Amino acid sequence: MKFLSPGPDAAYFVKAALVGLLVGGLATGFHTGVEFLFAHYGALRASLGTGLLPYAVSIAISGAAVVGAFLVVQRVAPEAAGSGIQEIEGAMEGKRPVHWTRVLIAKFFGGLLALGSGLVLGREGPTIHMGAMTAEALARSQDVSPSDHKGLLAAGAAAGLAAAFNAPLAAILFIIEETRRQFPFSYRTYMAVIIASILSAAVTEKLTHIGPPLLVEVSYVPIWSFVLLGILGIFLGALGVFFNWALIEVMDLFQKIRVGLRWLPALAVGGITGALLIAFPDATTGGEDLVHGLVTSHYGVLALVLLTLLRFGGVLFSYASGVPGGIFAPMLSIATCAGLAFGTAAAEIMPMMDDDFRAACAVAAMGGFFAASVRAPLVGVVLVMELTGAxxxxxxxLVTCTTASLTAHHLGGRPIYEQLLERTLRLAGQVPDKPTEDTPIQLGTL
Structure with missing residues (x-):
């Protein structure tokens, strides 16, 4: 009977399902490896007691690990530096080469060294890039059309994000908002992204048994406080524009260093990170484990501002050092610090503000800063909901994300991955397109 015969859609969806399963397993293995290395590194530091010895050992190990990650990237796959999201978008536009084997090796082992050293980078960048490369490997083993090929790349990227944060819905929406210029919208490709995201998150949850990774317990806040949250969004919009500008500037600064000496910034960043792991550990790592502790703590405004500045600078220099790592998780932790500082200051001025408002500022700030930098406000809302369960x-x-995104737009800011892709193409001698933010999302073929 005809309706029992598997058609081309079914075969394509099987490929997407396989992508989701493979990426879920790969991402879980990567995350487990990072946690294993960092836990044993922490145990080593603790065993050294106090004094100068633990500082010397930590500086040496983190410095060596970051240089090792840098060299792995440079010698195996230079395009594996950073998050890789811009590389995926460039590949979907046909402007960037895809060497999936080399990228998987460099991203996995370079990422283990970089994240295990304590750099202010997130694990989601490597998993997104590795997810797309896994899909690329599967696409090359099969005869697929260019449109289906792009769809599988997007499905792999979405699966990587879903696995990183256990956030499948945000991963699906990320493809819609972030890759709206490159993604070939059709029933087949859209469903492939959904299937891959669901299965990747399911594999991760089954293997790790985790719920919302940044669980925050908070109740409703009064409607009138939305005015303050809108003001917070304006501040975050400006901060997001500045973050994007500063990240590109620091990367360009490091690019000016002679090729044979570019390992020196990696050594310096790693060494400083090693010292901070002992002196001020809250200023290191991606910050996934930091968020919940910050929300339940009672840091003062000045301490939160200092932590915001340290983590802000940390992600700029960590990312620019040329090792694998993402900016999503650091952005969430920076936003948490800034949001808590805003909420704490508001509570000091208006004593009727309670801990729920302070926590609400932290959660809303995560979405607002993400929306201002990435310019994907809906993803910001859904990602924060899935991460925190709030x-x-x-x-x-929604209020904070909307005001932050509007502020960033009116300040002339542009999406961070769009800027990173343009920079990559410029360094490769290509003339990048000048896209507009009003590129329509073509849903008519779904």
Whole structure:
């Protein structure tokens, strides 16, 4: 009977399902490896007691690890530096080469060294890039059309994000908002992204048994406080524009160093990170484990501002050092610090503000800063909801994300991955397109 015969759609969806399963397993293995290395590194530091010895050992190990990650990237796959999202978008536009074997090796082992050293980088960048490269490997083993090929790349990237944060819905929306210029919207490709995201998150949850990774317990906040959250969004919009500008500037600064000496910034960044791991550990790592502790703590405004500045500078120099790592997780932790500083200051001025408002500022700030930098406000809202489980704050987060995105737009800011792709193409001697933010999302073929 005809309706029992598997058609081309079914075969394509099987490929997407396989991508999701493979990426879920690969991402879980990567995350487990990072946690294993960092836990044993922490145990070593603790065993050295106090004094100068633990500082010397930590500086040496982190410095060596970051240089090792840099050399792995440079010698195996230079395009594996950073998050890789711009590389995926460039590949979908046909402007960037895809060497999936080399990227998987460099991203996995370079990422283990970089993240295990304590750099202010997130694991989601490597998993997104490795997810797309896994899909590329599968696409090359099969005869697929260019459109289906792009669809599988997007499905792999979405699966990587879903696995990193256990956030499949945000991963799906990320493809819609972030790759709206490159993604070939059709029923087949759209469903492939959904299938891969669901299965990747399911594999990760089954293997790790985790729920919302940044769980925050908070109740509803009064409607009148939305005015303050809108003001917070304006501040975050400006901060997001500045973050994007500063990241490109620091990367360009490092690019001016002679080729044979570019390992020196990696050594310096790693060494400083090693010292901070002992002196001020909250200023290191991607910050996934930091968020919940910050929300439940009672840091003062000055301490939160200092932590915001340290983590802000940390991600700029960590990313620019040329090792694998993402900016999503650091952005969330920076936003948490800034949001808590805003909420704490508001509570000091208006004593009627309670801990729920302070926590609401932290959660809303995560989405607002993400929306201002990446310019994907809907992804910001959904990602924060899936990460924190704070569904009572959907409206406050919407308010903050909207005002942050509008502020960034009116300040002339542009999406960070668009700028990173343009920079990559420029360094490769290509003339990048000048896209507009009004590129339509073509859903008519779904």
């Amino acid at each position: 569904y009572a704050l959907i409206m406050p987060v």
